[in-house]
Amino acid sequence: MNIDINEFLREMRPHVRRFVMERMEPISRAMDSGGELPQSAFEELRNQGYLGMRLPTSEGGGGFDLSTYCLVMEELSRSHRIYTLMLDASSGLTPIAISKFGTPDQKNKFLPKLSSGEWVASFALTEPEAGSDAAAIKTSAKKDDAGWVLNGVKHYISWAHRAQVILVIALTDPIKKAKGGISAFLVEKNTPGMNIVRVDKTIGSDAIELAEIHFTDCFIANDAMIGQVGEGFGIAMSSLTAGRMGVSAACLGAADRLIELATEHVQSRITFGQALSQRQAIQWMLADSATELAVARALAYETLRQIDAGSDPGIAPNMVKLYCSEMVGRVADRAVQIFGGSGLIRGFNVERFYRDVRHYRIGEGSSEIQRMLIAKDLFKSNHSSKR
Ligand SMILES: Cc1cc2nc3c(=O)[nH]c(=O)nc-3n(C[C@H](O)[C@H](O)[C@H](O)COP(=O)(O)OP(=O)(O)OC[C@H]3O[C@@H](n4cnc5c(N)ncnc54)[C@H](O)[C@@H]3O)c2cc1C
Known part of the structure; x- marks a missing residue:
């Protein structure tokens, strides 16, 4: 049965499929025997214009709608799940949140590098005691004169150990919680007080890795906040x-x-x-x-x-x-x-x-x-x- 979203995507699909089977499938086969994340896959996706494809063109992205993104996601997934994660790291939750809620400085700093695949972004919401019940997070961000101090643990965070920037969701008001007490912060790699303590493999392919992050008196400047105080849960959702x-x-x-x-x-x-x-x-x-x-x-x-x-x-x-x-x-x-x-x-x-x-x-x-x-x-x- 020939079902497609619209005429444009019906015509686009065979091209994407050919690219995936000719260029990505050989990488998929090699990757499974090694487990390492292949840089060549990022290159291929970048050359094709798929990285950052949902970001606006004014921010270095492709300006594509969700349907087009999903068509590429679908075709890449015919070869290997890992490519869908690459697409997500460059055009998914964190990049889109920066694009929607970020300041001009945050956009200029992160989006060109994320949309080109030079940098990888992660999103850190889940904690050992807060998964499905995301509003139960305990990682705290306390106000300090010059910024914020993070304390807590995040786990199962995809590629956090590879990420140059992590969107961290933390509690700024334990009374209000999800109703205005949760905020979002962009924490950069090598920030003192943020440590990757473990990397887990799943039953899936070896290149799919989840990291556990510990924040211990991790200081971040005021301009690391994305959106306003209390908007973090809304940003995450x-x-x-x-x-x-x-x-x-x-x-x-x-x-x-x-x-x-x-x-x-x-x-x-x-x-x-x-x-x-x-x-x-x-x-x-x-x-x-x-x-x-x-x-x-x-x-x-x-x-x-x-x-x-x-x-x-x-x-x-x-x-x-x-x-x-x-x-x-x-x-x-x-x-x-x-x-x-x-x-x-x-x-x-x-x-x-x-x-x-x-x-x-x-x-x-x-x-x-x-x-x-x-x-x-x-x-x-x-x-x-x-x-
Ligand atoms: C491969 C992988 C990648 C991930 N990447 C990220 C990431 O990048 N960032 C991030 O923040 N998190 C990430 N996660 C975490 C993921 O979001 C959580 O594992 C998921 O939300 C479930 O939470 P949990 O594991 O704590 O399970 P729990 O919330 O403890 O749930 C356990 C089981 O109970 C069920 N359950 C829970 N509550 C109810 C209820 N009220 N009624 C009925 N059943 C219920 C659940 O459906 C599940 O079957 C990742 C996880 C995996 C496995």
């Missing part, structure tokens, strides 16, 4: 919709590739004298995967259309994130089953996708949190009038 749509696009791309790989495999794999493709049990697994992918695409693309047209998509981005992340989990599971033993062997694409897609049901708001928000929306008194 302001990119949620785009983040969820980006993750959903990555799920679509991974599912699409897995179906492609499985479809190819079953046509050449012979068991009991016949190709697997002739077996109804196998056909049904592929049919279910293709149907679920088409449903996910239709929902995601319609939501993107509404967002880029300036309409309020309501709870739809949460539904998209929930459905796409669960859909790709089922598709990956079926793909492993279809590949049999080779679906579990390291070095084959399928097992890597299977491990990498597991994160999508947890990051950017877990499935349970999405369901909680969708149900809350249902219980709103004016729900029936909105349908």
